[in-house]
Amino acid sequence: xxxxxxxxxxxxxxxxxxxxxxxxxxxxxxxxxxxxxxxxxxxxxxxxxxxxxxxxxxxxxxxxxxxxxxxxxxxxxxxxxxxxxxxxxxxxxxxxxxxxxxxxxxxxxxxxxxxxxxxxxxxxxxxxxxxxxxxxxxxxxxxxxxxxxxxxxxxxxxxxxxxxxxxxxxxxxxxxxxxxxxxxxxxxxxxxxxxxxxxxxxxxxxxxxxxxxxxxxxxxxxxxxxxxxxxxxxxxxxxxxxxxxxxxxxxxxxxxxxxxxxxxx
Numbered sequence: 001x002x003x004x005x006x007x008x009x010x011x012x013x014x015x016x017x018x019x020x021x022x023x024x025x026x027x028x029x030x031x032x033x034x035x036x037x038x039x040x041x042x043x044x045x046x047x048x049x050x051x052x053x054x055x056x057x058x059x060x061x062x063x064x065x066x067x068x069x070x071x072x073x074x075x076x077x078x079x080x081x082x083x084x085x086x087x088x089x090x091x092x093x094x095x096x097x098x099x100x101x102x103x104x105x106x107x108x109x110x111x112x113x114x115x116x117x118x119x120x121x122x123x124x125x126x127x128x129x130x131x132x133x134x135x136x137x138x139x140x141x142x143x144x145x146x147x148x149x150x151x152x153x154x155x156x157x158x159x160x161x162x163x164x165x166x167x168x169x170x171x172x173x174x175x176x177x178x179x180x181x182x183x184x185x186x187x188x189x190x191x192x193x194x195x196x197x198x199x200x201x202x203x204x205x206x207x208x209x210x211x212x213x214x215x216x217x218x219x220x221x222x223x224x225x226x227x228x229x230x231x232x233x234x235x236x237x238x239x240x241x242x243x244x245x246x247x248x249x250x251x252x253x254x255x256x257x258x259x260x261x262x263x264x265x
Contacts, residue, residue, distance in 0.1 A: 001219040001237060007176050009183040013048070016168050021052040023140075023166055030138040031055030031086070033130050035161075037198060038072035040181050040190050041144040041169065046076070047184045048168050049142055050084040057133055058089040061126045063098045064201040072189050079187060092129050098122060119199035123160025134165075143167040146174050148214055152221040153244060154251025155210060157199075162254060173221075174214035210247070212240045220244035 024031060031054035034046045049056045058077045062070060077089045101121060107114055130141045143164030149155040150170045156162045169177055174195070181191055195206040195214065207213050212220070220241045223232075230241050 001216060001240075006179060007172070009180050012172070012176075012180060013051075013183060016048050017051045020049060020142075020166070020168055021054065024052065024054055027140065029140050031057070031140070032142045033057040033059060033134045033137065033139040034142045034144065035059050035061055035126055035130055036073045036077055036089075037144075038069035038076070038190065039144075039193070039195060039198075040177055040186060041146055042073075043076045043186045043190050044177050044181045044184060045142055045144045045168055046080060046087075047186065050080055050087050053086055055137070055139065056080075056084070056087045057137060057139060058087060059130060059133055060089070060091040061094050061129055062091070063094045063122045063125070065198060066201075066203065068193075069196075069198050072187065072193060075187050076190060090133070094122075094125050094129065097125055101125070115200065119197075120157045120160055122199050123157035123197075124163075127157075127160050127163040131163075140165040143170065145170055146172055146177050148174050148217050148221060151255060153210060153217060153247035154254040155197075155206065155247070156254065158254050161197075173218045175218060211243045216240040217244055224248070 020032070031052070032049040034042060034049060034056065036042050036046060036058045046056060046058055058080065060070070060073055060077070077087075081087045081089065098121070102118065127141075133139065134141050141164045143161070143166065145156055145161065145164075145167060146169055150162075150167065169180075172180065178191060196204065197206060197209075210217065216236075217240070219237075221244060223241060224244060228241070230238055230245065233241050
């Protein structure tokens with residue numbers, strides 16, 4: 001599986017930082033708020049926002065979070081605060097809120113659909129929290145989704161981590177986010193960690209959930225854009241392409257504008 005050539009990280013960094021600063025200034029806000037997960041996407045996004053010189057609030061929002069995720073996120077925040085005086089942080093432990101929600105809803109069975117709904121609830125509680133902080137500090141909620149997640153396979157929660165004001169890295173493939181992360185000196189513990197959404201309270205990775213790695217899905221996304229079909233491939237490539245097409249199809253409701261019933265005049 002071949003991939004496209006590498007981006008020019010310095011130019012991409014400059015372009016995104018300028019875009020962020022111009023957008024915030026035009027919106028007449030004070031800066032940005034970002035949820036920090038301990039993953040590469042939030043680390044890169046927060047570092048890009050920090051370079052604008054505007055206020056950046058990094059928010060930790062643990063819900064039964066794995067200690068390794070918490071450690072990686074805190075290490076990044078401390079590094080970022082040392083590098084940029086405009087960065088501050090806070091924590092909102094949502095574990096109690098999540099548990100209260102679980103008691104309030106009628107179905108507490110342990111089926112796969114209930115567990116998925118509860119995982120999405122975690123993301124939606126975090127979105128609500130970020131907008132709380134955005135409201136009281138005059139900030140924009142910066143999204144952390146990359147191109148494969150946001151426009152390829154729709155691997156995010158609708159009105160959860162998909163509920164943001166702007167998306168700085170949504171035109172970058174996951175591999176490009178890693179390249180930018182190395183350029184930005186993101187902690188190695190984050191760069192070397194297996195990507196995970198951390199929404200299930202266990203150690204399952206994104207690849208476990210998706211059935212393919214981000215490198216494989218990038219390849220499939222590019223092949224699909226080139227007009228290829230599953231019949232063009234054999235073996236693992238065929239499997240990956242079919243995974244991509246299935247996820248891209250079932251998650252279109254996340255990627256398209258909300259349908260509106262326009263009334264005939």
